């Protein structure tokens with residue numbers, strides 16, 4: 001075995017996340033099929049690709065032909081460039097002053113949503129003798145970063161007049177597109193369309209007009225937009241319980257481990273910290289090396305479950321930082337495969353289940369998966385790349401010599 005194969009087999013015998021890049025590309029195609037022809041597509045890979053790994057997801061989205069990648073911070077965009085992403089990248093959030101020069105040099109598109117950031121980006125571009133490509137952010141109701149509708153025409157004119165800026169787009173963000181009854185989004189969309197018309201009247205057109213996140217894309221609330229920005233649904237996850245992805249979408253990430261120790265817990269024995277579970281009969285149990293420091297929410301303690309031998313095994317006692325304990329059928333042995341979390345097709349806990357048990361949403365569970373969890377990327381059912389960020393160890397695997405995970 002090559003060093004590389006040895007490394008991957010080491011990774012896959014322990015606890016790891018498996019990410020199916022083909023399913024990711026299929027989810028992107030499903031979303032694109034929901035938008036009118038000629039609608040551009042931005043794959044949002046901020047927060048390390050919602051925990052799925054920004055480098056591999058960014059490269060996969062690029063090869064799937066997306067028009068843009070979206071991130072929140074300049075350094076996230078630089079990270080994508082360092083890993084070979086050449087597609088256009090938009091930093092959706094405010095540009096940090098110290099990173100603007102690096103962003104311009106790396107051909108990263110910046111968002112300006114305040115007068116100060118407009119001036120800052122233009123100033124750095126001027127000092128470097130270059131132009132910066134920017135999108136304007138319009139605040140239609142989130143009340144965070146962005147120009148107000150009363151400010152936007154003036155901002156657009158100043159940006160368009162600056163010799164240091166290329167004004168490429170304008171966007172807004174919806175607050176409530178994932179609500180069951182959404183009386184908010186139509187108003188936000190109308191406000192956006194009004195601003196775009198006002199700006200068109202002074203002779204400024206945008207190549208990219210974008211408003212829709214995953215929820216609005218699923219609902220088809222696009223107005224005059226010609227690009228959508230989708231994050232959560234590309235990973236096969238639902239924006240909310242009220243606005244779910246359809247059944248054909250595939251969650252692309254699953255977490256796997258192996259039984260580290262088999263034990264029989266005697267009646268009266270407590271399990272894990274603070275002994276919040278006490279056995280009332282002889283209980284077969286298994287210790288599994290995954291904990292909240294890998295990103296499993298501690299609040300799934302005593303409520304969540306793993307799947308072993310196709311059966312749901314309840315978590316007993318507190319999830320520790322590095323380990324957790326489940327009650328198991330007698331047939332389970334040390335070394336057996338454990339499905340921690342996945343698409344739910346084998347009765348496994350989903351991101352939605354874990355979020356519900358932890359009092360949060362699937363987005364937060366996904367983005368909190370930590371650097372300690374190795375990522376193994378799969379195409380055509382075989383591992384093609386891995387990342388072990390804690391060891392700063394990563395690589396691509398030759399498919400021909402790969403074995404099934």
Ligand SMILES: *Cc1c(COP(=O)(O)O)cnc(C)c1O
Pocket residue numbers: 044046092173212213214215229230231232233239
């Ligand atoms: C994160 C983000 C998105 C993606 O939202 P999803 O609900 O994951 O599709 C789109 N636009 C902006 C501005 C964002 O910050």
